[in-house]
Amino acid sequence: MSFLAVRDLVSGYDRSTVLGGVDLALDRGATLGLLGRNGAGKSTLIMTLMGLVPPTSGSVQLDGVELAGRRPDVIARAGVALVPQGRRVWATLTVAEHLALASRRRGTWTVDSVLDLLPRLGERRGQYAAQLSGGEQQMLAVARALLTNPRLVLLDEPSDGLAPALVDQIGAVIATMCAEGVAVLLVEQDLHLAFEVAQEIAVMEKGAIVHRVPTAEFRLDPGTAHRLLGVT
């Protein structure tokens, strides 16, 4: 059985169904790049896995433990971390406060080790998150997730609006997480980053995963990429 096993997950907002039965499996230490056009349901899938959008039906099991329908704090304590789209850092808290708030679960990742990985944050730890650049805020969102010592990390477009050098740094962090045995689900518009870090690529369309292949195979099939994503 896979570490993360999602079966027939249905979810949406109010009376609008966005996910129409998603099936997904992910092993420890694996990174899956999740691609799709706008409105395909990628972010809704992430929010549903995190418990921020309640599922209508279906199952989400992490290491055999059922998480579907549980509260976000319960899911987080089970080892799931979210790096949300748009960073969503707390503007009124300092970097140090962010790191302290996130460091509640003991494990491999500590404040020192995270600052070793993202030294820029160490220089900014006395500053409010609102005073950081977009790239620094993204690093802070990643650091916040790492400090929960997660077993599964959900990243929702972490490269959005970042300079190429920072995208590379995000990629390096994801690779480090994988090496530590963390499973990563990466929602991305930036194909370069997804191709760089993901072992497999899945494509969502109309609330379901319609295509999933190893990354190398996906790169060798531009026709499918064009058909599903509209890219050349």
Add this chain to the structure above:
Amino acid sequence: MTAVRAPTAPGGVPAPVTRVARGRAGIVAVAVLVVLAAAPLFLAPFATTTLTRILVFALFAVSLDLLVGVTGLPSLGHAGYFGAGAYAAGWVSINVTAEAPVPLLAGLAVGAVAAAATGWVTVRSQGVFFLMLTLAIGETLQQVADSWESVTGGANGLTGVPAVRLAGAPLANIGFLYWYVLVFGVVGFAAVALVARSPFGAALRGIRDNEPRMRALGYSTSLYKYAVFVVAGGVAGLAGSLLVAQQRLVSPADLGFTTASFALLAVIIGGAGSLWGACLGAALVIVIRDALDLGGNGTLVLGIVFVLVVYLLPRGVAGLLPRGGRVSAPRRRRASAPPWRKGST
């Protein structure tokens, strides 16, 4: 791709370094305390009494600010816990002992217990529902005070409260009473400031700014909100016990909507999230309401001040100065979003 190292070293992160700012704030705080401590030596009795009322109301406003400014829970029923503490302290003073710190502890405990009994329902609601629930609870407590005549004295209030005693001696002198209120008011303020600046306080600010994100980080936010609701209720109860020490009378009006709204007014005028701002706001409210001879138009003037503050100083009086003592948003954000308004999710 950039090479990175796997995590190795354990440890924590040092607190942000703002020693100069803290040093300045400390000097100002000491200077203010010295002036306040010396005030009865050069003020007329009426002015000393007014200052005593300001200190009491300031502690009450600070306890409300812990909810409104720090946690983002705008309450309209906080006077219920203030009044409950006042009744408890008054009743204990009449029927048990007026020896300090018994009335203080009674006020604090009853304020906290009343908040604990009603808070679990309220903190699970949000926005206007929280506002209306707290309003309903405040009104209910006022009705209880109004109708439970054998204990509260009913509509006449609890009268005949003896002067608080310290080491057996009654504090009948206005100046001694002022110092008594000042000492315990400062203790209450310091306790709230410690809570606001602690890791617990940082979590409260995280809840205020983006509660779903705090939950996604593993925080059971309802528990945090409940805990701060009880703490704020306890501090309001402590302020209530100081109120009864000063006026030696409690009436149902002390638990009512008007008292609660004046406190909210003080918090917003002072700058929600700034504890010392709440004290300034409380001073303004008490001076306009009680001390100035405005021909019965004090409330009208307060309303005008409130409208002016909302339009001209959206971050309150505290927004006029740099960060000192503020536990809310940095300057860039504050300009458009006062902390008592919820952030995006």
